[in-house]
Amino acid sequence: METFAESLDTPSVVIDVDVVHANIRRFQTYADVHGFKVRPHIKTHKLPLIADMQIAAGAIGITCQKVSEAEAMVAGSSLITDVLITYNIVGAQKLARLAALARKVRLSVVADSAAVVDGLSAAFAGEASPLGVLVECDTGANRCGVASPEDAAALARTIAASPGLVFGGLMTYPPAGGEAAVQRFMTKAKALIEAAGLAIPVISSGGTPTMMHAAEAPVVSEYRPGTYVYNDRSLVMRGACGWEDCALSVLTTVVSVPTANRAVIDAGTKTLTSDLLGLAGYGHVLGRDDLAIDQLSEEHGRIVSTGPIGLRVGDRLRIVPNHACVVTNMVDEVHLIEAGRPEPRKVPVAARGRIR
Amino acid sequence: METFAESLDTPSVVIDVDVVHANIRRFQTYADVHGFKVRPHIKTHKLPLIADMQIAAGAIGITCQKVSEAEAMVAGSSLITDVLITYNIVGAQKLARLAALARKVRLSVVADSAAVVDGLSAAFAGEASPLGVLVECDTGANRCGVASPEDAAALARTIAASPGLVFGGLMTYPPAGGEAAVQRFMTKAKALIEAAGLAIPVISSGGTPTMMHAAEAPVVSEYRPGTYVYNDRSLVMRGACGWEDCALSVLTTVVSVPTANRAVIDAGTKTLTSDLLGLAGYGHVLGRDDLAIDQLSEEHGRIVSTGPIGLRVGDRLRIVPNHACVVTNMVDEVHLIEAGRPEPRKVPVAARGRIR
Numbered sequence: 020m021e022t023f024a025e026s027l028d029t030p031s032v033v034i035d036v037d038v039v040h041a042n043i044r045r046f047q048t049y050a051d052v053h054g055f056k057v058r059p060h061i062k063t064h065k066l067p068l069i070a071d072m073q074i075a076a077g078a079i080g081i082t083c084q085k086v087s088e089a090e091a092m093v094a095g096s097s098l099i100t101d102v103l104i105t106y107n108i109v110g111a112q113k114l115a116r117l118a119a120l121a122r123k124v125r126l127s128v129v130a131d132s133a134a135v136v137d138g139l140s141a142a143f144a145g146e147a148s149p150l151g152v153l154v155e156c157d158t159g160a161n162r163c164g165v166a167s168p169e170d171a172a173a174l175a176r177t178i179a180a181s182p183g184l185v186f187g188g189l190m191t192y193p194p195a196g197g198e199a200a201v202q203r204f205m206t207k208a209k210a211l212i213e214a215a216g217l218a219i220p221v222i223s224s225g226g227t228p229t230m231m232h233a234a235e236a237p238v239v240s241e242y243r244p245g246t247y248v249y250n251d252r253s254l255v256m257r258g259a260c261g262w263e264d265c266a267l268s269v270l271t272t273v274v275s276v277p278t279a280n281r282a283v284i285d286a287g288t289k290t291l292t293s294d295l296l297g298l299a300g301y302g303h304v305l306g307r308d309d310l311a312i313d314q315l316s317e318e319h320g321r322i323v324s325t326g327p328i329g330l331r332v333g334d335r336l337r338i339v340p341n342h343a344c345v346v347t348n349m350v351d352e353v354h355l356i357e358a359g360r361p362e363p364r365k366v367p368v369a370a371r372g373r374i375r
Numbered sequence: 376m377e378t379f380a381e382s383l384d385t386p387s388v389v390i391d392v393d394v395v396h397a398n399i400r401r402f403q404t405y406a407d408v409h410g411f412k413v414r415p416h417i418k419t420h421k422l423p424l425i426a427d428m429q430i431a432a433g434a435i436g437i438t439c440q441k442v443s444e445a446e447a448m449v450a451g452s453s454l455i456t457d458v459l460i461t462y463n464i465v466g467a468q469k470l471a472r473l474a475a476l477a478r479k480v481r482l483s484v485v486a487d488s489a490a491v492v493d494g495l496s497a498a499f500a501g502e503a504s505p506l507g508v509l510v511e512c513d514t515g516a517n518r519c520g521v522a523s524p525e526d527a528a529a530l531a532r533t534i535a536a537s538p539g540l541v542f543g544g545l546m547t548y549p550p551a552g553g554e555a556a557v558q559r560f561m562t563k564a565k566a567l568i569e570a571a572g573l574a575i576p577v578i579s580s581g582g583t584p585t586m587m588h589a590a591e592a593p594v595v596s597e598y599r600p601g602t603y604v605y606n607d608r609s610l611v612m613r614g615a616c617g618w619e620d621c622a623l624s625v626l627t628t629v630v631s632v633p634t635a636n637r638a639v640i641d642a643g644t645k646t647l648t649s650d651l652l653g654l655a656g657y658g659h660v661l662g663r664d665d666l667a668i669d670q671l672s673e674e675h676g677r678i679v680s681t682g683p684i685g686l687r688v689g690d691r692l693r694i695v696p697n698h699a700c701v702v703t704n705m706v707d708e709v710h711l712i713e714a715g716r717p718e719p720r721k722v723p724v725a726a727r728g729r730i731r
């Protein structure tokens with residue numbers, strides 16, 4: 020612990036590249052064995068360099084949530100040639116940028132209403148190549164998505180009949196443990212759509228928590244895991260991985276030990292965020308199972324213990340956050356460590372803050 | 376609503392400058408009447424331009440939480456000449472930057488332990504001008520701070536005896552409604568320190584929620600409000616202000632209306648953050664008291680209603696977030712609107728992401 024990334028000031032977000040490689044390999048192997056494709060969601064790392072590692076390992080492309088994320092990723096990579104934006108793109112400014120991006124890479128998006136499809140069609144009717152549009156399906160997460168296989172089939176026909184667009188398939192972000200619901204919804208939607216004479220190029224699902232159960236919904240042909248590349252406390256607490264599989268940690272310094280069982284570190288919500296994901300506490304102190312991070316303010320993290328806390332001002336602690344994806348959005352750069360490289364390598368988080 | 380900042384893409388963080396002016400004036404007037412100084416915390420806006428407005432209105436300087444915030448604010452302003460960093464500065468890299476900054480402006484910091492004082496003294500012993508160090512006192516918030524007036528007096532003597540440092544006074548961030556506790560702690564600490572022959576240049580307290588009760592702790596000579604400049608949903612729900620006093624809102628677009636009582640906007644935790652501050656829901660939709668933002672993911676905000684939701688894809692909504700300070704940390708720029716200026720003015724958030 021004491022020799023960990025000594026040259027870094029704190030707080031700093033540190034990424035263990037060797038763990039990243041292992042995490043990527045593990046799921047790619049599972050997908051290869053079960054015969055589906057991997058299209059990782061870049062929201063977790065936001066780094067072209069790691070997207071390239073995922074593609075080199077076998078991923079067919081990437082998933083982004085916003086046009087601006089996709090722009091940043093494509094600009095920073097030579098391996099990204101295929102991007103799916105799993106978001107309803109609405110509004111003239113975003114549609115113009117989408118059309119410009121579609122001239123550079125193979126691009127597809129999703130839609131869950133005729134209003135979204137109409138906007139996409141108007142933007143792409145004059146383009147040389149049509150835009151692939153997948154129907155987003157609500158398989159139980161109750162966020163976006165058409166509500167029934169019948170609605171999915173109807174919207175697929177609308178897309179296929181719209182100038183500038185081609186029907187790209189079906190997409191869902193399922194509820195945790197929703198493989199059976201995905202299988203049921205997608206099987207029915209597929210039958211309806213094929214009966215209407217349309218081919219379904221892809222059926223795409225996602226989510227790290229139950230990704231090792233992806234094969235339980237064999238109708239799915241493509242999977243979009245995000246967090247698996249770094250893992251985090253929420254996944255450890257769900258039993259999806261161990262602390263040794265967590266590639267991202269936040270290096271912090273103890274700045275105050277005001278009482279025998281309280282300490283304060285220099286990372287608060289501006290680094291660790293307020294995301295609880297159903298957990299108690301705001302992160303795990305590596306190597307100190309006896310400590311709890313029970314309260315955060317913007318720049319302070321409060322650590323408490325039942326016994327004597329055993330910390331001194333200046334001690335450095337590594338924290339595994341509850342949610343890795345949101346932490347990489349808080350910092351302008353992360354620091355990569357790797358076996359055999361003595362010094363961390365600073366990398367800008369290219370797609371940080373890309374909210375449009 | 377429909378004519379609000381039409382040229383902006385969404386999500387965008389919009390600041391109403393006229394409301395900012397009124398908010399600054401209201402508290403400065405209260406402070407002037409009651410005879411204490413104002414030293415606003417810049418964590419809310421992170422903008423040199425608004426710090427300058429606060430100073431022009433009568434503030435004696437600014438408060439920052441981290442050295443890097445102070446660096447960014449000083450670099451962007453010609454009016455900031457006095458900075459208090461209300462944080463234990465620990466570690467060689469930060470201490471070197473602190474010393475460099477102290478050569479540019481009148482700078483002071485806080486400490487709550489001899490370990491922190493020793494580090495500061497080592498860094499400033501060779502400097503031409505000594506560093507002012509205030510003792511941070513825990514008046515009930517249970518974060519940082521010495522635990523008793525006796526400990527405060529002892530640390531004041533340690534500071535006064537340390538090469539390169541001068542004793543700068545007492546500082547606290549009180550618990551909500553803690554004026555009586557502040558008055559009690561500080562009165563006793565003041566008596567002990569003065570009995571030891573030390574003068575107390577300032578007694579500094581802070582916090583927006585009960586700032587209009589600051590005069591109930593008359594021992595306090597300086598107040599550090601932060602959120603008051605923008606206000607937010609948490610302050611409206613506490614009864615501290617009304618929606619019309621909220622200067623910051625997030626302009627969003629409805630991207631999906633999947634069911635009769637559910638809609639999704641294009642702002643999630645990457646804009647509004649997960650901060651709940653004890654509230655239910657993640658923000659207030661201006662003009663639509665009947666709606667609740669009941670769930671956020673990174674790029675989706677879910678809005679629900681009990682009756683028909685009355686929203687269509689493409690509608691724009693303005694959201695007052697639970698916590699303004701954390702929202703300005705999520706975006707690279709904010710957009711200022713002002714009576715008489717037809718177009719919003721884009722301003723980079725100079726001190727965003729300054730976590731060190």
